[in-house]
Amino acid sequence: MVDALVEVHRVLAPGGILVDARPDSRVPAYAERRKPRGFQRYGVVNTSRLELANDRASDRAISLVVREGLFKRTRGGRFWHRVPFSDLAELRKYLWEHLRFVHRAEWVVGVATRKHHANDQFVIRRAVRYELLEALPSRI
C-alpha cells in the first residue's frame, strides 16, 4: 500500500489532492427493515477480522506517508450508505458471500419477528469514511 501511495504522490502535481474513501470499519454496520416511514434496526453486522486488519494496515500506510512529508491531511468525514435488499433471504445471501462482513448478523429482534417480516425490504446501513490529503512538494 505504501509503495502505491508513493506512486500516487509521484503522479500528483504539487498541491494536488488525494481522496481516500472506504468503508469505516471502526463502527458497525446495521441490518435494518424498511418501514413505510424510516427503518427498524434488526441486527448489527460486524466487519470480518481480515478486513479489520486490512483497514488498520491502510490507516498505517496513510499515517506513514503523512509522517514522511509526502501528504498533508486537509479534511475528512464520514457518511452513511444503505445497500438495499428485496428481502431478508437476499440480505443473508449477501452476508454469506461478502468478504468484508462476518457472515451472520447479530440479531436484536427475535426469530418470530424476523420470520414475520422475512419478505419485507431490508438494507445494510454502513459507514463510509473519507479523507482528503494534499500532495506536498517532493523534498528530493
Add this chain to the structure above:
Amino acid sequence: MSSVANDSVGDLGRHVPALSSALRPHPLDELREWGGSPLVRGKRVLDLGCGDGRLALGVARFATRVEGIDPDPAAVAAAKRNARKAGVRNVRFTAGAAQHLPYPDAAFDLVILSWTL
C-alpha cells in the same frame, strides 16, 4: 522517500471484488460528501482501482480528463463498455498495478482511491 516505498504491507484491491460497485454509493453522492463538483471541475483526475468505471464515469462530466486504472482486466473491459454505452469521451481505462502507474510525474490534479486502499 525510498524507505517509505519499501514498507509495502499488501496489495490494493485484493479483497473487494471490483464488480460489486452496484452496491456502492452513487458517484455523485460520494462526490458531494467529499466537497462537490469544485473538487473535480477542470481537473485531471485519476481513479485508482476504478473497477467497472462507476466513479470515473460519474465524475467525468466535471473533469477535463479522467484516467481509470485497475489490476483486473475484466473490470477494465467492463469499464470501457460502460464508457461507450454512456458516450463519455474524456475517460480512458487501463489495466495496471497501483505500484507502477503508467503515467508521467505530476500528470494529475486529483487522485481518487474509492474503496480501494
